[in-house]
Structures are given as structure tokens and as C-alpha cells.
Amino acid sequence: MDVHVKLERVTRKYDGITALREVTLEVKNGEILTIIGPNGAGKTTLLRVLALLDEPSSGKVVYRGQAVGGSNISQLRKKVTMVFQRAVLLNETVFENVAYGLKLRGLNNDEITERVNDALSSVMLKGFGPRMAKKLSGGEQQRVVLARALALNPELLLLDEPTANLDPTNAAIVERIIGGLRGRTTIVLATHNIFQAKRISDRVGCLLGGEVIDVDKPKNIFTKPKNEIIRKFVRGEFF
Numbered sequence: 477m478d479v480h481v482k483l484e485r486v487t488r489k490y491d492g493i494t495a496l497r498e499v500t501l502e503v504k505n506g507e508i509l510t511i512i513g514p515n516g517a518g519k520t521t522l523l524r525v526l527a528l529l530d531e532p533s534s535g536k537v538v539y540r541g542q543a544v545g546g547s548n549i550s551q552l553r554k555k556v557t558m559v560f561q562r563a564v565l566l567n568e569t570v571f572e573n574v575a576y577g578l579k580l581r582g583l584n585n586d587e588i589t590e591r592v593n594d595a596l597s598s599v600m601l602k603g604f605g606p607r608m609a610k611k612l613s614g615g616e617q618q619r620v621v622l623a624r625a626l627a628l629n630p631e632l633l634l635l636d637e638p639t640a641n642l643d644p645t646n647a648a649i650v651e652r653i654i655g656g657l658r659g660r661t662t663i664v665l666a667t668h669n670i671f672q673a674k675r676i677s678d679r680v681g682c683l684l685g686g687e688v689i690d691v692d693k694p695k696n697i698f699t700k701p702k703n704e705i706i707r708k709f710v711r712g713e714f715f
């Protein structure tokens with residue numbers, strides 16, 4: 477599989493805090509890569525760097541063979557979408573919420589309607605367009621947030637703890653939607669739910685104290701941990 481995006485010795489510091497330390501990581505085309513790690517491990521920072529929203533303090537981001545920086549950032553950013561952990565919906569209809577980013581990109585009305593309807597179908601909210609987004613249940617709102625991201629047709633989708641605040645039923649629905657994108661959209665998702673990581677991932681990366689301590693197939697990470705740290709990690713002893 478080809479590499480979609482690559483980090484080379486990326487360090488990201490905030491004032492005195494090193495959120496990422498010398499992270500080298502390849503994300504492959506079309507895979508679902510899950511980043512697991514306790515609170516404060518650096519998961520959100522890693523996603524923000526991959527989403528080209530945050531620049532490394534040192535090190536390099538390479539997107540489809542192209543070193544990211546300077547003049548190409550704004551053009552590459554259009555190919556990448558991040559769904560934030562506490563995503564905010566507009567006090568508007570579901571349709572308007574999903575259409576928002578498309579309007580900013582200047583698509584025409586027919587294209588917008590088609591993309592919004594496709595995105596709503598793919599999150600199983602067909603027919604929800606006219607409803608007020610903020611009146612929906614938490615699970616439905618999370619699916620609107622996902623639809624808003626999908627409508628942009630990103631090549632690379634970053635999801636920050638997409639099911640953290642959902643009940644098991646809605647979490648399962650969101651997981652199914654994510655699984656359905658496998659192979660078409662490259663996905664990096666952060667979670668501290670190791671069961672979810674087991675179910676959904678092509679590969680799992682373990683992040684601890686800003687360092688990637690292992691990346692491998694879930695089978696290897698969870699059943700044949702390389703060392704004592706990973707073993708403790710997947711048993712949840714760091715969480």
C-alpha cells in the first residue's frame with residue numbers, strides 16, 4: 477500500500493510542554509489507523525498535525541510525497557478534514573449544517589444539494605435535512621458532524637474520539653459508518669477505547685507521553701505485545 481501521509485521526526489511543543497516527541501509515522505492509503513493512548517498522550521496534537529492545522533516545531537510532514545510547508549499548505553488543507561472531539565453545530569437546519577463547508581468552497585446549489593443528500597444517506601439520516609440540528613439527540617448530532625465532514629469528500633479524514641460521548645447504540649452506528657469508508661478514505665482516528673481500536677482498525681498506533689511506542693496490526697498489538705510497556709498499555713494500566 478502506498479503512503480498517504482508521513483511524519484518524519486515531528487516534535488510539537490506548546491510553551492514548555494512537548495506534546496509530540498520525534499514522532500515518525502506512516503499513514504497508508506485507504507487504511508483505518510487508530511491512535512490509542514491515555515489523556516494527555518498527544519493524540520489530538522498528532523491529529524492536528526496530520527490535518528495540517530498545526531505545524532511541527534521541528535520535523536517534517538510529507539503529504540503524498542510532497543513536503544508540506546509554505547505555499548502548498550492551503551491547497552493541501554482542502555484535501556483533509558478533521559472532526560473535532562467537541563464539534564459545534566450551527567443553530568440551523570441539518571441541511572444548512574452539512575452544506576456550510578460546501579458553500580464556503582463556492583459549489584453551486586445543485587452540487588451542494590446532491591452532496592448533502594449523499595452525506596446524510598451515508599450516516600443514515602436521510603430525510604433529516606429540514607430538522608433543526610440542535611434539537612436532535614446527541615448520537616444524531618454526532619452523525620450530522622460526520623456528514624458535514626464527509627460532504628467535503630476528504631482524501632484524509634481525522635476523527636478525534638468520535639464516539640467518546642455516545643451511548644453504545646449510537647457508538648456502534650458511528651463505528652459502522654467509519655468502517656464503511658475503509659479503502660476509500662484514509663482515516664486516522666484517536667480513541668482511548670481499546671475495544672473500539674480492536675474492532676475497527678487496520679493498524680493501531682500506541683502513543684504515550686508524546687511518543688509513538690508501537691504501530692502494528694491490532695492482532696499483534698493486542699495478542700502479542702512486543703514488550704512490557706505495550707502489554708500494560710493494552711491491559712489499560714496506563715489509562
Ligand SMILES: Nc1ncnc2c1ncn2[C@@H]1O[C@H](COP(=O)(O)OP(=O)(O)O)[C@@H](O)[C@H]1O
Pocket residue numbers: 490491493494495513514515516517518519520521522
Ligand atoms: N494549545 C495547547 N497549549 C498548551 N498545551 C497544550 C495545548 N494542546 C495540548 N497541550 C498539551 O499537550 C499535551 C498533549 O495534549 P493532547 O494532544 O490534547 O493529548 P490527548 O488528545 O492525547 O489527550 C498535554 O500535556 C496538553 O496539556
Ligand SMILES: [Mg+2]
Pocket residue numbers: 519520521561636
Ligand atoms: Mg484529545
